[in-house]
Amino acid sequence: MxxxxxxxxxxxxxxxxxxxxxxxxxxxxxxxxxxxxxxxxxxxxxxxxxxxxxxxxxxxxxxxxxxxxxxxxxxxxxxxxxxxxxxxxxxxxxxxxxxxxxxxxxxxxxxxxxxxxxxxxxxxxxxxxAGVEPVVEEAAPADVPDEPATPQRRAVPQSVISRQLANPFLAPDFSAAAPRAPRPRRLAGWELLGPLLTSFERAGGGAPACMDLPFPTNRFTPAGLELMPHQGQLVAAAAAGHRTFLLADEPGLGKTAQALLAAEAADAYPLLVVVPNVVKTNWAREAGRWTPHRPATVVQGDGETVDGFADVVVVNYEVLDRHVGWLGDFGFRGMVVDEAHFIKNKTSQRSQHVLALSERIRSRTVRPLLMALTGTPLINDIEDFRAIWQFLGWIDDAKPLGELMDALEDTGLTPADRGFSAAARQCVIDLGIVRRRKVDVAADIPARRIADLPVELDGAAGRSIRAAEQELVRRMVRQYETALAARTSGVVEGIDADLVRRVARSELKDATTTTGENVFGMMRRIGRAKAGLAADYAAQLARSAGKVVFFAKHVDVMDAAEETFARQGVRFSSIRGDQTPAARQREVDAFVTDPDVHVAVCSLTAAGVGLNLQVASNVVLAELSWTDAEQTQAIDRSHRIGQTEPVTAWRIIAAQTLDARIAELIDTKAGLAARALDGSDEEVSSSADVQLEALVALLTDALRTSSGQEEALGA
Known part of the structure; x- marks a missing residue:
């Protein structure tokens, strides 16, 4: 660890x-x-x-x-x-x-x-x-100033202090936005957030979510570079005065360049960029490429290396807590949140810091540029929209705000009216939802496909996994039969589907405390058993087809794969969550630029977002995700702008195990974005749905088998 x-x-x-x-x-x-x-x-x-x-x-x-x-x-x-x-x-x-x-x-x-x-x-x-005498820690030396009594240490980089003292003309402009004239509120008594979210959840039938965008511009693009038309459209919207965007383009369509040039078009400097740690260094590089005349600085640790005079400040979620104080007073005129689905849990510390900074910027700056970037804005349910909309200033905890409330009033409708849902959805879209699909705007990006490779788990590991799965099923059958025997009324012929789901939910809820096997432990064991087989296949691909991106969820699976590559003489890069940004970037660069590095072994969590690995057209998924969105994010590290070959994602599936059932469920459950943003009529699901449905299917099959055996004996 x-x-x-x-x-x-x-x-x-x-x-x-x-x-x-x-x-x-x-x-x-x-x-x-x-x-x-x-x-x-x-x-x-x-x-x-x-x-x-x-x-x-x-x-x-x-x-x-x-x-x-x-x-x-x-x-x-x-x-x-x-x-x-x-x-x-x-x-x-x-x-x-x-x-x-x-x-x-x-x-x-x-x-x-x-x-x-x-x-x-x-x-x-x-x-x-535990009966242990705690270690006594001495207080800090007297010459070290006390820090505020906060849950986390707060830091103020010396260069930021120097910036504030160096030149009075650099003092932040805290002119508040002009007060809004009060309007009669026809909708004041209505609950509106629920209907707004529902309008997206129930959308479909060819109702894509994208605001009207102007003709594209390349006016702000540096010499030697050129935007694709869909990128130029968003920059043109910022140049025309639009200031809030949920940029939800599919992964691989160049959202970073759009955000940086939108800031240039809006003159939104200084600009704060909040990103996952894994892409922090890449954002600084991209800023140097697309806005070379705007100095960029990256906040590392306590910020000793921060350039307080930079125009673009890049900070990762993980250290935001110790820098939120000075960031709030810096005078930013724009804020970009990359992989904005990271803030979907509003109770998390990082979400609260992001929302607090956004509110501070909006209260102190006239029409700041606020951009939420994510190719997968909806992971688990439609409620994931709430934190993003709040960051953009469209809503607060209880109601729509400002422009959104005005737009809803202007519809002349209430939630009780038949046309309210479609009109309300359009009001939100017009505030700045921008969603484009590769198939529509980047037809020159080659196609992608997902191919499943079933593998047999032989030997002791395979037998152990199958035995563990049988024990999991037996435990659920016992719970089902106990509940059925205790029932005094409401007899159901055959298998009681409702009771099956209740037992499955109970098993899922108790998975962390149950003695014996559970669905999460099973999937991890299967991943370990597949590791060598998946690595063997990736090595074959690397020898015959060129560079390969290898994804796994667990560290021990990555370790086992890397041992296989080393044993076979295949050079690899290792991209993990516990690396420093500089170390991670060295691994990425080695894979991208060194022809002798054939495989990038990537953590699905740490490398599944933000990286550009389009030098490879083959992706091996050694372990399955719980959601289609997570799987898509990983594949799109290669399937993105700049890719010149068709991309194939090879899913390694352990045949005749829970692994195969999970793969089927993921394929039948479309992501939320398909319905809410792309106008699809496909079914909405979440990761919890997949886990639950897997258990439901296991228990149902076992009960059918048991019933069939009893009927055969009776005959």
Missing amino acids: ARPGQRQSGARRSAPRDQRRGRRDDDVVAVLARTVRDVEAAARRGRVTPSVRTRFQAVALLLRDERARVRADTGLSDGRRSEQLKRLDGVATILATTAVRDAGLLALLGEDAVVSDAARSLVREMQKA
Whole structure:
């Protein structure tokens, strides 16, 4: 597991580990296990609150310390030490699999992660609960100024202070927007956010979501570069005065260039760009390419290298908490949020910081440029729109705001009227939703296809996985039969489909605490069993067809694949979530520019967004995603502008296992964007739907088999 963040300067240990008293080793592991299961359960429910982040970081810190202590303890026998390390590895596995579900949690495992005071306090509480004497930390030296009592350390780069002092003419312009004249509110008593969201959820039948755009312009493009027509249209809209955009073009259509040149057209400087850590360096490069006369700076760690005089400031979500103070006072006239679906959970810390910065910019700047960029704005349900719309200033927690409210009033309709849904949807679109598909605007990008490669899991691993799946099914059958036997009324002929779904939901809900196999553990085991086979196939592709992008969800699957490539003499790059931006960019550059690097081994979470890997036309998906959107994002690292060959994504499917059933479900469930944005009539689904439907199918098949056997015996 990646090493958790460093402790803050000014605090050091005052007692060695071997002076702790009252330790009960089993209790330490038990406390860690209980806490990490709580965190895992919250992450599965999508409820990664600040308190969950604190518990996650506390587990990571205590786990690291306990592992180091066990290894160094000469009083333990080899057998006892091995047993303790094995149990700690189990906690580490849960911690790592939980981290890949949320980029904010993953960031807490990075070397530059800041340890919060709340996490330290919780570590001490956990130590006391396990009978461990907490380590006393000395206070910071007197010459170090105290920091505000906030959950996270706040930093102000020295160059930013220098900028504020160097020239009075550089002081931020905080002129507030002109007050809006009050209007009679015909819709004041109506609940409107629900109907607005529903208008997108129920859209379809050829109703795409894209505002009217003007004729494209290349006026702001640097010499030697040229925009595609669809890119030039958005820049022209910004030049014409439009200032809020949900740029939801399909992945691979050049949203970064559009955002940078829209800022140039709107003169929205200084410009704040908030991005995932994995693309931070790439954004600075793209700024140098598309707006070379605008200095760009990247915020790393505490910001020691920040150029306070830059026009473009790029910061990643993971360190936003410690910089939100000075960023809010910097005087930005524009803000871009890349991969904006990262803020869909409004209770998360990163979402709250993004929304707070947006509100501050809107309150202090006359018509700022606000852009939310995402090829997959809807991941789980239509509610994912809320945070993005709020960032853009279209709504608040309870109601539409400003221009959107005015537009709804101007329709003359209420939610009770028949035509309100279509009119309301158009009002939102006109505020700045821009959605174009590759098939419509980039016909020169070659086609893509998904090809499934079934593999047989032989040997002990295959037998173990099939046995585990059978145990999972038997457990659900027992729950079904117990519930059926306890029923006193309402007998249903045959299989009770409603009861089947209730049992499946219960299994999914209890997956983090159930003893034995569960759907998540099963998929991970299958991924490990497929790793070598998937890597073998990728190596064959690399030898015969050129560069290959290899995606996996779990670190151990990536490790196994890389061992296979090394054994076969295939050079590879490794793109992971625990790398620094500079290290990650070196790996990307090696894959893109070095003809001898044939494979990019990528984390589905860390490399599934923002990277340009179009030098490869073959993508191997060693593990399945839970959503069509995540799968599409990964494939579109290669299927994008600049690709000259048809792209094939090879999904490695473990035949006759849960893996094959998940693949079928993903294929039958279209992404939300197909209905809400592209005018499709296809069914809406989420990752939870796929997990639930997989369990429903397993249980239903088992009950049918059991019923068939009983009928045969009766005959």
